[in-house]
Amino acid sequence: MYQKAFLFNGIGSEPERLLSKMTKDMVEKFKQYQFEAFSLVNLNTDIEKNYPEDKLIAKWITSSVCDKVVFEKFIERGIFPDIGAGYSSGIVSICAAFSVFTYEFAYKIIMSNKLTMNALKANNKNLDMGVIIGLDVNFVRELISKFHLENKVFIGSINSKVYTLITGEADSVELLLNAASDEGAMKSIKMNVGISYHCPLIAPYCLEYNSFCATGKYNDPDYPIISVYDRRIMTSADDLRQENCINVPSPLRWDLTLCRLEELGVTEFFDMSADCTIKRFSRCECKSTKIFAHTDI
Numbered sequence: 001m002y003q004k005a006f007l008f009n010g011i012g013s014e015p016e017r018l019l020s021k022m023t024k025d026m027v028e029k030f031k032q033y034q035f036e037a038f039s040l041v042n043l044n045t046d047i048e049k050n051y052p053e054d055k056l057i058a059k060w061i062t063s064s065v066c067d068k069v070v071f072e073k074f075i076e077r078g079i080f081p082d083i084g085a086g087y088s089s090g091i092v093s094i095c096a097a098f099s100v101f102t103y104e105f106a107y108k109i110i111m112s113n114k115l116t117m118n119a120l121k122a123n124n125k126n127l128d129m130g131v132i133i134g135l136d137v138n139f140v141r142e143l144i145s146k147f148h149l150e151n152k153v154f155i156g157s158i159n160s161k162v163y164t165l166i167t168g169e170a171d172s173v174e175l176l177l178n179a180a181s182d183e184g185a186m187k188s189i190k191m192n193v194g195i196s197y198h199c200p201l202i203a204p205y206c207l208e209y210n211s212f213c214a215t216g217k218y219n220d221p222d223y224p225i226i227s228v229y230d231r232r233i234m235t236s237a238d239d240l241r242q243e244n245c246i247n248v249p250s251p252l253r254w255d256l257t258l259c260r261l262e263e264l265g266v267t268e269f270f271d272m273s274a275d276c277t278i279k280r281f282s283r284c285e286c287k288s289t290k291i292f293a294h295t296d297i
Contacts, residue, residue, distance in 0.1 A: 006084040007090075008084065009087050009088075009273035013277060021276065022069070029072070030066060041057075041111045044058075047062070057113060067093040071272050082223065083225070085228060088247070089110065089247070092106045095244065105217070116202065119206075128167075131188070132176075137161065137164050140164050143176055147172075153167070153172045153173055154166070155167075157253065159282065168196050202248060213247075218240055228253065229251075231253075255283070262285055269282070269284070
């Protein structure tokens with residue numbers, strides 16, 4: 001039924017890393033799009049010149065702008081999706097790329113994460129996220145139980161058998177990351193974002209963000225989008241409005257999403273991230289299935 005799937009990454013990489021793999025013409029296009037996006041939300045394109053609380057948002061919008069450039073490169077090369085998926089805040093980027101809403105609204109959604117940050121700050125909540133690479137997710141669960149962190153640290157996403165996103169209270173996230181390193185994890189990375197996406201702890205503090213997401217004008221997508229939460233195929237504006245509104249506090253299953261896409265016939269995945277992040281942390285069940293980054297074309 002489907003053959004090609006476009007995959008959109010969430011937040012994470014530094015702007016320098018994102019731009020390092022782009023061709024000269026892609027960088028020029030990025031500069032134009034970044035200027036337009038930053039002007040819209042009153043940010044300085046020199047990220048370090050923004051107010052401290054805006055620097056993180058500026059990096060996230062930069063990442064979304066890069067997604068747009070990469071998406072357009074694939075389209076220009078005659079590669080079109082049959083279906084797509086958005087990892088975490090990648091749902092915002094894929095909605096813009098698939099014409100669910102405008103890029104202008106997408107950047108305003110990303111900017112509205114500041115509402116959640118302000119709510120956390122006002123309530124003295126210190127949250128964070130981290131990545132554990134090289135340990136089985138069941139072992140990660142055992143570590144959470146061993147240190148009695150069940151109400152403090154949650155698994156935000158299982159990306160593959162050995163790649164787990166954890167999220168929750170900052171001190172507890174750090175404790176678990178250190179424990180994972182001691183147990184032989186290849187990498188234990190603290191994200192230092194001051195926020196815990198895909199975690200029930202954040203639910204009371206993202207209500208304004210959710211309300212803002214709901215206010216926008218949504219259209220039916222140009223191509224179907226699979227939910228990373230329940231694997232339903234979304235083809236309507238209402239589907240995508242709901243997906244954006246549950247995105248922040250809800251744990252996702254990236255591994256099961258890719259498996260479901262393979263079951264639906266996908267044999268070619270295309271990574272929309274500028275630094276090829278999705279290709280690195282995603283795994284396919286079928287050996288004949290391939291994941292392509294923009295550097296491959």
